[in-house]
Amino acid sequence: MSVADGIDVPLGDRPAAATRLNWSKLLPWGFAGLVFALCLVPFFLVLAISFGRKVEGAAWVWDFTFENYQRFFVGTLWPDEVTFLYIGQLGYSFWYAVIASCIAVLTALPFTLLLTRLRRSAQAAWLVFILSSLSLSEVFIVMGWDILLSNNSGLPALFKSTGLTQWLKDTGHFQTLRDWGLANPRNVKFKTSDFATILTMSYLVWPYAVILLYPALSRMDPSHSEAARTMGANNWQVLRTVILPSVRLPLFGTTLLLFVFLLGTYVAVTVFADPAKHTTAVAIYQNVRGANLNAPFGATMAVILLVSAGICLTLGHMLNRWAAAR
């Protein structure tokens, strides 16, 4: 019987069935290859080129040298001379990103909490607004704040015309602003300053903070807060003992994600930060595309930025797990 069955099958069918089987097995692997080539190879290239060498008057050549890394950490002339210029730039990257992400999350938390208490349709309307501002290009945002903060228009002009500048001078607060670098002898000034840089950067990620906090806060059970209130807790106590502990992990996770995102900010820093306080992202640009034309060194800084981000994410993840286990 089985022999007859075997003969009955038309000859053409078997290979067809075999190829179909192979197709369904091969397709995921083919796809894996495609995604690998598109998503991962660019990062490998950055890593490989970071060990390359610049050729004076030409481009660069493949090599395997740690010179670029040495230059980043201690300078080219080490051990005779040590410079921490590039480490300093990385430090500014961290400084701006830490402060801006913390400000964004802390101010977005109450907003998101209030948002989740609204009707569903009202929430959708707010989300449209938040998402539109989230997707608005960095260049437009910087342009807007640049107009608002520049010396001839915007806030400084407003300060002057409303007499606020004069009032600050009379009360002596003007000197404090000057000490902070937020005023010249005649009027307040916000460009260039850390204040403007951090303001714009936290504005940049604020909608992201809302969107990232939204799921966790909207799943929070309101009956816990109500129970606490019935037992006589005031708003502050409810916030401190019920809400904050239950959103501690998403709060921390959001800050971390925004921090990593902000490490690579380019436009806001070039426009608003003091040139002496420019970040690694700006230096990467200058080496890869800008005046310096030292692609391997740019790639080295990109690798170091990526590794720093990775270390922060890993540390954060470990801290999260440790906190969750306790």
Place this chain on the structure above:
Amino acid sequence: MRALGHLYMALSALVLALPIVVVSGAALNGGRSMFFPPQDPTLSRFAEFFLTEPVWTNALQNSIIVAVGAASLAVLLAWPIAYMLWSSGSKLAQVIAGLGSLPFAVPPIVFGVGLGFYWGFLGGLGDLWAGVVSHAVLLMALPLVTISIGLQSIDRSHLDAAATMGATDAQAFRTVVLPQTLPYTLSGFFFVLVLSFNEFIVMFFVSASSYATVTLQIFNSLRNGYTPTMAVAAITFIVVSIAVFSAIARWGDLPRLMGADQSRN
């Protein structure tokens, strides 16, 4: 306390809207410089941006080609991954999904530098199609998430019902899976569309100055000072974003896409 809450939300909205309002207002200026409030208001800047100024019309055309192309390609790349993840949940599918989300998770400047080298070797640097592929890869994570949410919302009993009634896998896919995930697929498409439209840094490295999208053109013009025509671009972009997200909110479930709790309404 309630009033205080409303006040805080209003204040947040105000600060959020402030730079957008200022830029929009500046678009109405009659002269060549930006003033706020606008002086000698006119709408002729809109004609310049959309019709007469080749620098801007070319940039707008490039932006549209890149955004639509990248959104289509990103959805095509994300669909099989999301489907594999949903139907098999295999280790391989998880790895592919992880890899696909990687470019979106790292600081974009690093991926931009990488893509600059990548297309330099493959010979696409400065070509528009390389820009399309770059944005599709960068933003693939978004349709991957929305389509996955859509697939998870399918009631498996519908699939069982289709199977008992004799539908083949392909038929069940066409009649059950595809229609139920369509809103999520479209949401993913439009998320990529809007973000690609506004993306700057990756395009900056990939275009190698041989073509400009609107955001690139604006950055290039930053050094020469602002012109009201740039503000028209900003208005166009914000209007497109609001229209797209309103459409998603109207025809899809925006709070659910953003991860809101299902049980409360």
